[in-house]
Amino acid sequence: MSAVTGAPPELRDPAWTRRLFWLLAGAVLLAPMLVATEFKPWILLAPDNLAVTLRFVGDFLPPRLDGEFLALVAREAWRTVAIATAGMTLALLLAIPLTLLSTAALSVSALCGRMHAVPFVVRQAVRWLLIVLRSVPELVWALVFVRVVGLGPTAGVLAIALTYSGMLGKVYGEILESGDTHATTSLLRNGCGRLQAFAYGLLPQNASELTSYTVYRWECALRSSAVLGFVGAGGLGQQMDTSMKMFNGSEVSTMLLVFIGLVWLADMVSGALRRAIG
Amino acid sequence: MSAPPLPPAAPTQPAAGAPLPPPLFHARCVACWIVLSILALVVASFASLDLQWSRFFSLEAAQRMGRFVGELLVPATDLAFLGRLAAASLETLAMSALGTVLATAFGLLLAIPASRTHEGARAAARAPTRLLLNALRSIPELVWAALLLISAGLGPLAGTLALAMHTSGVLGRLYAEAIENAAPGPAFALRVQGVAEGRVFLYATLPQILPQLISYSLYRWENNIRAAAVLGVVGAGGLGQMLTFHMGLFQMSETSSILIAMLLLVALVDLLSYTLRRAMAR
Numbered sequence: 152m153s154a155v156t157g158a159p160p161e162l163r164d165p166a167w168t169r170r171l172f173w174l175l176a177g178a179v180l181l182a183p184m185l186v187a188t189e190f191k192p193w194i195l196l197a198p199d200n201l202a203v204t205l206r207f208v209g210d211f212l213p214p215r216l217d218g219e220f221l222a223l224v225a226r227e228a229w230r231t232v233a234i235a236t237a238g239m240t241l242a243l244l245l246a247i248p249l250t251l252l253s254t255a256a257l258s259v260s261a262l263c264g265r266m267h268a269v270p271f272v273v274r275q276a277v278r279w280l281l282i283v284l285r286s287v288p289e290l291v292w293a294l295v296f297v298r299v300v301g302l303g304p305t306a307g308v309l310a311i312a313l314t315y316s317g318m319l320g321k322v323y324g325e326i327l328e329s330g331d332t333h334a335t336t337s338l339l340r341n342g343c344g345r346l347q348a349f350a351y352g353l354l355p356q357n358a359s360e361l362t363s364y365t366v367y368r369w370e371c372a373l374r375s376s377a378v379l380g381f382v383g384a385g386g387l388g389q390q391m392d393t394s395m396k397m398f399n400g401s402e403v404s405t406m407l408l409v410f411i412g413l414v415w416l417a418d419m420v421s422g423a424l425r426r427a428i429g
Numbered sequence: 430m431s432a433p434p435l436p437p438a439a440p441t442q443p444a445a446g447a448p449l450p451p452p453l454f455h456a457r458c459v460a461c462w463i464v465l466s467i468l469a470l471v472v473a474s475f476a477s478l479d480l481q482w483s484r485f486f487s488l489e490a491a492q493r494m495g496r497f498v499g500e501l502l503v504p505a506t507d508l509a510f511l512g513r514l515a516a517a518s519l520e521t522l523a524m525s526a527l528g529t530v531l532a533t534a535f536g537l538l539l540a541i542p543a544s545r546t547h548e549g550a551r552a553a554a555r556a557p558t559r560l561l562l563n564a565l566r567s568i569p570e571l572v573w574a575a576l577l578l579i580s581a582g583l584g585p586l587a588g589t590l591a592l593a594m595h596t597s598g599v600l601g602r603l604y605a606e607a608i609e610n611a612a613p614g615p616a617f618a619l620r621v622q623g624v625a626e627g628r629v630f631l632y633a634t635l636p637q638i639l640p641q642l643i644s645y646s647l648y649r650w651e652n653n654i655r656a657a658a659v660l661g662v663v664g665a666g667g668l669g670q671m672l673t674f675h676m677g678l679f680q681m682s683e684t685s686s687i688l689i690a691m692l693l694l695v696a697l698v699d700l701l702s703y704t705l706r707r708a709m710a711r
Contacts, residue, residue: 181530187523188585188666195580204580233474240471286692290571290659290669294676299493300485304478309485378571381663385478388572392663395575403576411567424463 203398210400214408224390224409231386231413234304234379235372238311242372243365245316250323253277256332256353257345278324285317289375293384307384311372319368326360327353363425370421377410387413500681504689511686514671518690521667524585525657525698528592529650535593536600537642541630543601544608547616559605565598570656574665585666592653592660603645607638640709647702654698658691668694 164170184190194200251257253274260267266274289310296306335352339345343352354361380388387410394402454461484490539562542554568576573591581587615633624632661669668691675683 181527184523184527187520188527188589190527190586190589192586192590194582194586200580200582207579230478232470233478236470236474237478237480240474286695287688288655288659288691290662291672291688291691294662294673295497298676298679299490299497300481303481305481305485308478308480374569378569381571381575391572392575395579398579407568407572410572411564414567427459427463 207398207400210398211404213401214405215399215401216405220402220405224387224406227387227390227406228409228413230304231377231380231388232373234307234384234386235311235369235376237304238308238376239315239365239369239372241308241312242315242319242368245312246319246323249277249281249316249320250327251345251349253281253320254324254327254353256327256335257339257349259339259345262336262339278321281317281320281324283317284313285315285321287314289314289379290382293379293382297383302383302385304385306382307376307379307386310379310384311376315368315372319365322364323361326357326364330357330360359428362428366421366424366428370417373417374414377413497681501685501688503682504686505680505682506686510683514668514686514690517668517671517687518694520585521657521661521669521691521694522654522698524589524592524660524667525650525653528589528657529596529646529653531589531593532596532600532649533642533646535597536604539597539601540604540608543605546608546626546630546634547613547620559602562598562601562605565594566602567598568595570595570653570660571663574660575663578664583664583666588657588660588665588667591665592657595656596649596653600645600649604638604642607641607645608634611637643709644706647706651695651699651702654695658694 195204255261255266255274258266258270258274260270292310292313293306296309300306300309330353332353334356335348338348338352376384377387380386380390381392383389387406391403391406391410394406454465539558542552543558543562545552545555570591573594574588577587577590577594581590611634615637616629619629619633657667657669659669659672661667661671662673664670668687672684672687672691675687
């Protein structure tokens with residue numbers, strides 16, 4: 152190209168000052184973070200730490216596979232699934248009425264211009280409730296409920312129910328409002344009740360999307376129900392916590408494998424279901 | 430799984446006159462079987478868990494809940510506590526950011542062997558690297574943190590590394606998809622000229638996918654701040670560690686301040702990431 156124009160080829164990278172600036176800026180930002188997180192990875196390699204780690208990881212092989220332990224793990228794995236499913240069911244029971252209350256697609260007063268003040272305030276209040284429910288992490292809910300109802304699956308079920316009802320309610324509302332609401336408004340204009348308009352207009356239109364999101368959330372609930380066990384809410388996590396505190400590598404590796412398998416299975420089931428819904 | 434007894438299917442032959450509604454259940458209806466198995470799963474779940482509803486709905490639990498909520502409404506605001514809270518918030522923020530940065534580096538390092546860059550590439554490392562990425566990804570941050578506590582000890586280092594581990598798996602996979610989906614033209618042009626693979630990646634593929642990579646990383650940062658806030662529950666530093674400490678002592682007004690700090694931190698990171706993404710899209 153330069154031969155054609157006769158100008159000398161540009162050998163200097165025109166972007167290098169900018170790159171240098173961003174490199175320096177990154178270093179300046181990163182340094183205090185390294186201090187704040189006490190980032191000293193070499194302590195992983197300190198002789199006594201390394202010895203403990205190697206013994207623990209060395210224990211991973213072979214995983215503990217005797218019948219008694221496998222039966223225990225299977226029972227705990229089922230409890231994990233059951234906590235997720237029960238939590239999702241309760242979350243649905245909470246989320247559906249809250250969605251119906253909060254969605255603007257079923258507003259009668261909004262049919263002609265703006266929504267009235269009272270329904271607007273009610274809908275906003277329900278939305279704030281949903282925000283509060285979902286912005287407290289499920290682990291924190293679980294910590295609270297462990298203190299109210301004691302150790303065990305009840306705390307896990309309640310934690311999942313509350314957090315997931317917030318998430319489901321928000322996303323259901325968005326799904327219902329994002330689609331074409333023409334059929335629903337026609338029903339409402341012609342004198343249908345809100346529930347009728349929902350059941351015959353809004354729901355059939357969005358059913359597959361709603362179901363697909365619910366199935367996806369069930370999969371997420373399964374992951375988090377395993378984690379909730381670490382604060383004492385039952386299931387695989389609680390058992391894993393116990394084994395880790397006893398530095399029992401072979402038990403931990405069995406449970407990790409079972410957990411990965413469980414998540415993979417849930418992934419397959421939920422993927423197949425969502426494809427079937429299409 | 431056996432079907433619970435249901436009313437027998439209505440005859441499929443429509444009677445003369447008004448057509449019958451379709452039968453509620455028949456053996457060839459896949460959707461019916463799916464619904465039935467979901468119902469069975471739900472019933473079995475509730476039946477097999479020893480849920481203590483009596484305890485949850487008892488007067489005692491209600492009183493305790495009421496006391497908790499009452500104290501939660503009055504956040505603690507004394508200065509010494511707020512100072513510690515600010516330090517823990519900074520620690521959480523640093524954990525999430527550093528974890529994401531580390532994961533970006535490791536994710537990119539793992540994504541290159543995990544992708545098939547062009548037709549006819551051998552990509553022998555693709556399957557094993559993807560297996561590694563899946564393993565990293567399928568273990569949640571909290572479990573990683575609990576595992577890493579054994580070698581890194583209590584404190585934010587374990588949390589940071591845990592975030593980095595899980596996020597490397599997630600980002601590595603996303604990056605690999607991005608690399609494989611990049612338009613092949615520029616890379617092909619360089620390859621035809623005999624340019625080595627490393628330079629092809631740096632000069633043709635990377636500039637194309639960089640905006641996508643940055644936006645994935647920012648999105649994971651939003652997730653990581655949420656995870657970092659609770660990682661401390663197992664002892665991995667930050668706000669979570671403070672939360673378990675004060676909750677263990679039933680100090681609900683301190684707990685309330687910590688929760689507010691968590692929410693503010695999450696909102697702050699969401700805002701930052703949103704602004705950065707907006708700035709990049711322009």
